Amino acid sequence: MNPQHPDVDQISLSNVLAALGDPTRLAIVAELARKGDGPVSCSHFLMFTSKTNLSYHLAKLREAGVTRTEVSGTSRFTTLRRADLDQRFPDLLASVITGASTADESEAQTT
Amino acid sequence: MNPQHPDVDQISLSNVLAALGDPTRLAIVAELARKGDGPVSCSHFLMFTSKTNLSYHLAKLREAGVTRTEVSGTSRFTTLRRADLDQRFPDLLASVITGASTADESEAQTT
DNA sequence: GCCTTTGTTCAAAATTCATTGAACAATTGG
DNA sequence: CCAATTGTTCAATGAATTTTGAACAAAGGC
Secondary structure (H helix, E strand, O other): OOOOOOOHHHOOHHHHHHHHOOHHHHHHHHHHHHOOOOOEEHHHHHHOOOHHHHHHHHHHHHHHOOEEEEEEOOEEEEEEOHHHHHHHOOOHHHHHHHHHHHOOOOOOOOO | OOOOOOOHHHOOHHHHHHHHOOHHHHHHHHHHHHOOOOOEEHHHHHHOOOHHHHHHHHHHHHHHOOEEEEEEOOEEEEEEOHHHHHHHOOOHHHHHHHHHHHOOOOOOOOO
């Protein structure tokens, strides 16, 4: 009934980094952190993209092990898997969130 | 004569994360760290992929601001831009390197 | 002057990713 | 029960990414 999540020890670093390496998903994670790690319902993130695309990005984060999704009625609440990520990759999430909140993400692209 | 590198304040978090979010590039960065942040010549990384593909991945790391490349004769030496990255995103690189070295990157993939 | 070493560039192919709209599913309020 | 709310799935498309091989370029050694 609830979506599937990888187990803590199946979370891979490159998957996590790839998940966070997308601007939309990084914004979602930063927003989650700003909201005290959640839970936050999907619709809240409509500020970033369309409903359909959001579903896609939230799935990516979930499958990478960055977030957890719990169904409640017609809504779904997303939380950051901070403890799990901290256990596996200490300091990573904190530094990413700090970086995302501090540096304004409107710099010139190298690509 | 030397390749181009982004300036410190043009380094963007999502670009860095995307650069590190590839297994080959993550391995290169971990190897650089293992070697004391470089300088390491390109050919050393042939342990990870082909010459041509290596050129591509090293360019990605360079363009994201993760590494610096300096030409010397017929060789090119790569170093980690640790100070620059630390200034911009404190603790990020360290946690990534620790994660890459600690957790063995042979876990099951969710995708 | 060559030939080797080291690495890049280019074009093509294969793969993966992101985005969209239409249709669907589940739950809940009236 | 009906309609609205919330979000997913599917198929299609366009866009980036990754990978490859062939050809090239720039030293340096002999």
